[in-house]
Amino acid sequence: MAELILEAKDAGDWIYRGEGAANLILSYTGSSPRFDGKVLRVQKVKKNGISCEELSSDLSVHECLLWKEDCDLLSAPTREIAEHLYVQHVMRPLLGSDHVDAGIRALVSRDFLEALAKNILSQRPSWRVDDADVNTQCDYALLISDHSVFPQALHDGELSISVEIKPKCGFLPCSRYISEEHTIKRSMTRFKLHQSLKLLRKKIPQLSQYDPLDMFSGSKERILKSIKDLFSTPQNNFRVFLNGSLVFGSLGGGKYITNVHNDKAFEDELKSVIEADNGTRTTCFLELVSEAVFRSGLLNRLLEVQKLDVFDIEGAIHAYYDVVSQPCVICKKLGEDKLSGRYSSLHSLPLDGSLKIVKEYLIAATAKDLSVMISFRTREKGDPKSPYSVIFHESTGQSFDYKVSFIDLDMKPLEKMIYYYELDQKILRCYTKLMETVKPPENSARVEEKTSYQEKSFVEDEEHGRRELIGSSLHYTEMNEDDYLLIFQLMPIRVLLFAQLNVELKMGTDTRQSWKLLHHMNRRHHIMTVLREKTLQVELRSCDTLKGLGNPTRFMQNLHASDMVSTHFATAKPGTAEREYICSTIELC
Numbered sequence: 054m055a056e057l058i059l060e061a062k063d064a065g066d067w068i069y070r071g072e073g074a075a076n077l078i079l080s081y082t083g084s085s086p087r088f089d090g091k092v093l094r095v096q097k098v099k100k101n102g103i104s105c106e107e108l109s110s111d112l113s114v115h116e117c118l119l120w121k122e123d124c125d126l127l128s129a130p131t132r133e134i135a136e137h138l139y140v141q142h143v144m145r146p147l148l149g150s151d152h153v154d155a156g157i158r159a160l161v162s163r164d165f166l167e168a169l170a171k172n173i174l175s176q177r178p179s180w181r182v183d184d185a186d187v188n189t190q191c192d193y194a195l196l197i198s199d200h201s202v203f204p205q206a207l208h209d210g211e212l213s214i215s216v217e218i219k220p221k222c223g224f225l226p227c228s229r230y231i232s233e234e235h236t237i238k239r240s241m242t243r244f245k246l247h248q249s250l251k252l253l254r255k256k257i258p259q260l261s262q263y264d265p266l267d268m269f270s271g272s273k274e275r276i277l278k279s280i281k282d283l284f285s286t287p288q289n290n291f292r293v294f295l296n297g298s299l300v301f302g303s304l305g306g307g308k309y310i311t312n313v314h315n316d317k318a319f320e321d322e323l324k325s326v327i328e329a330d331n332g333t334r335t336t337c338f339l340e341l342v343s344e345a346v347f348r349s350g351l352l353n354r355l356l357e358v359q360k361l362d363v364f365d366i367e368g369a370i371h372a373y374y375d376v377v378s379q380p381c382v383i384c385k386k387l388g389e390d391k392l393s394g395r396y397s398s399l400h401s402l403p404l405d406g407s408l409k410i411v412k413e414y415l416i417a418a419t420a421k422d423l424s425v426m427i428s429f430r431t432r433e434k435g436d437p438k439s440p441y442s443v444i445f446h447e448s449t450g451q452s453f454d455y456k457v458s459f460i461d462l463d464m465k466p467l468e469k470m471i472y473y474y475e476l477d478q479k480i481l482r483c484y485t486k487l488m489e490t491v492k493p494p495e496n497s498a499r500v501e502e503k504t505s506y507q508e509k510s511f512v513e514d515e516e517h518g519r520r521e522l523i524g525s526s527l528h529y530t531e532m533n534e535d536d537y538l539l540i541f542q543l544m545p546i547r548v549l550l551f552a553q554l555n556v557e558l559k560m561g562t563d564t565r566q567s568w569k570l571l572h573h574m575n576r577r578h579h580i581m582t583v584l585r586e587k588t589l590q591v592e593l594r595s596c597d598t599l600k601g602l603g604n605p606t607r608f609m610q611n612l613h614a615s616d617m618v619s620t621h622f623a624t625a626k627p628g629t630a631e632r633e634y635i636c637s638t639i640e641l642c
């Protein structure tokens with residue numbers, strides 16, 4: 054095949070599809086058959102600070118050491134080519150050649166990239182524009198199959214619907230190198246832990262309900278739950294495309310607030326694909342997706358690759374310092390003796406042992422960050438010809454062809470190991486600090502007992518508990534708005550409600566009055582707050598008792614979307630409906 058070259062005159066044929074932190078994706082709108090059904094993946098360059106790609110245009114000496122057994126990588130004249138070979142020769146065999154398209158390189162002129170950058174500027178999310186530009190220094194871009202459609206689908210007028218799932222890390226680490234103060238890592242996923250830091254940094258507006266452990270569980274029910282959770286809080290982990298156009302989720306990731314996320318609009322979009330009654334199509338679609346995840350079994354394969362990270366970053370970082378032949382900064386910081394301390398077994402490994410740990414850590418990092426695309430198209434009854442797997446969807450009586458592909462299999466630069474370690478520390482610091490802040494005071498063992506993680510009611514009529522909670526409230530008043538927001542999102546409902554009252558306190562409401570209200574409401578069982586397996590649930594025992602609250606339906610809706618209550622309130626401005634709702638609650642007292 055003659056080498057593909059894209060020049061300035063071609064730029065108008067490519068339109069914005071989406072982007073991640075490192076690449077822009079464009080769809081083809083021209084008429085050349087060689088680009089049909091393809092997307093173009095173009096590298097970006099950070100505007101401020103040094104992106105890892107910028108560190109060097111070739112593999113570093115130590116990266117060459119790392120990938121020496123994957124010889125093809127070393128022969129690559131540039132980092133871009135090495136990265137392409139990494140997908141072909143490292144990730145593809147691990148994940149299955151049927152599910153990975155490494156793409157082909159197309160030569161791109163600087164004029165092409167400049168024209169492209171200009172054309173798509175207005176469609177890119179502004180925070181992505183602030184963060185990075187098209188890298189006009191690149192010679193190549195990648196032409197990859199457009200996984201959101203079936204080949205030829207657009208020509209035949211056939212519809213295809215696809216979901217993109219970024220499942221993140223699906224296992225709990227059990228490395229012995231995880232420090233004691235980070236034990237939480239053994240019982241809560243990195244994804245969940247990371248949410249609090251993201252919330253604090255305002256990268257997300259609310260906590261995700263998604264738990265990767267459900268997605269990777271292998272259980273049909275839990276997979277369905279995870280898909281529903283993703284649908285409720287898609288962040289950058291869930292998108293839906295109809296014939297390649299986004300119909301649910303947010304483009305470009307990031308702030309994740311999008312007008313596309315509208316349940317009614319989505320239900321309407323599904324009309325052309327799902328033959329079911331109004332109001333039931335979304336459920337049918339989510340069932341279809343979870344069935345495909347379950348049947349394909351591909352997440353099991355992905356999980357195995359993720360589990361190449363055996364030592365966790367708290368272990369692998371020590372191997373990293375040996376690979377780059379530098380004194381171990383972490384041992385120094387922790388006051389550990391490199392040769393006789395806690396990490397001596399890692400530091401006494403031969404170089405090949407250290408290389409293996411780091412290499413596998415980086416492969417696992419790719420596997421923890423990739424996305425899965427699943428595309429569906431309806432299959433006509435009795436059509437035996439399709440080369441794709443088929444799912445029969447019982448509730449609609451429809452059959453669907455489906456295919457599953459992995460995207461975004463980028464090689465992670467060796468230099469990123471330090472960043473990984475630091476980010477891990479930050480995530481844990483943020484989470485631990487938060488938990489310490491909201492922990493009831495030492496002498497409140499009885500309160501603690503009543504609110505253990507399984508299933509407990511919020512408040513019972515006990516003077517003791519009440520006083521203790523009031524005590525801790527004084528502590529909360531020292532916190533700023535971000536801290537409140539975090540508490541609202543993270544804490545069991547007992548603290549959640551209490552924290553709301555605290556914010557009222559900050560705004561001038563008397564603590565005792567606030568407390569009395571809560572106490573009064575709970576004692577009379579007007580509301581009952583329950584924590585079930587980390588899910589906040591609020592039940593209203595009797596609507597009659599809510600008369601004083603203005604609009605009971607609204608009140609109930611707000612409470613039922615329990616995490617919304619916190620978000621609304623935490624961000625509520627004086628004069629807004631949310632604020633009024635809280636105030637009317639307070640007035641009841």
Ligand SMILES: O=P(O)(O)O[C@@H]1[C@@H](OP(=O)(O)O)[C@H](OP(=O)(O)O)[C@H](O)[C@H](OP(=O)(O)O)[C@H]1OP(=O)(O)O
Pocket residue numbers: 073074075219289305306307418419421422463465469
């Ligand atoms: O560290 P994480 O888990 O936040 O993952 C980063 C992703 O953030 P996420 O949490 O998925 O929103 C991040 O995604 P967003 O930019 O947030 O959409 C990138 O995928 C980043 O990879 P790279 O720097 O482009 O190679 C990812 O970095 P890696 O850790 O995969 O290197």
Ligand SMILES: Nc1ncnc2c1ncn2[C@@H]1O[C@H](COP(=O)(O)OP(=O)(O)OP(=O)(O)O)[C@@H](O)[C@H]1O
Pocket residue numbers: 070071072073074075076077078092094197198199200201217292422424460461463
């Ligand atoms: N082959 C493909 N077919 C269809 N859509 C794609 C394809 N590759 C990427 N996309 C879309 O473009 C988006 C960005 O692509 P990609 O994930 O490769 O970018 P990235 O910068 O490498 O991401 P990250 O932030 O994870 O590093 C994806 O989220 C997906 O919606």
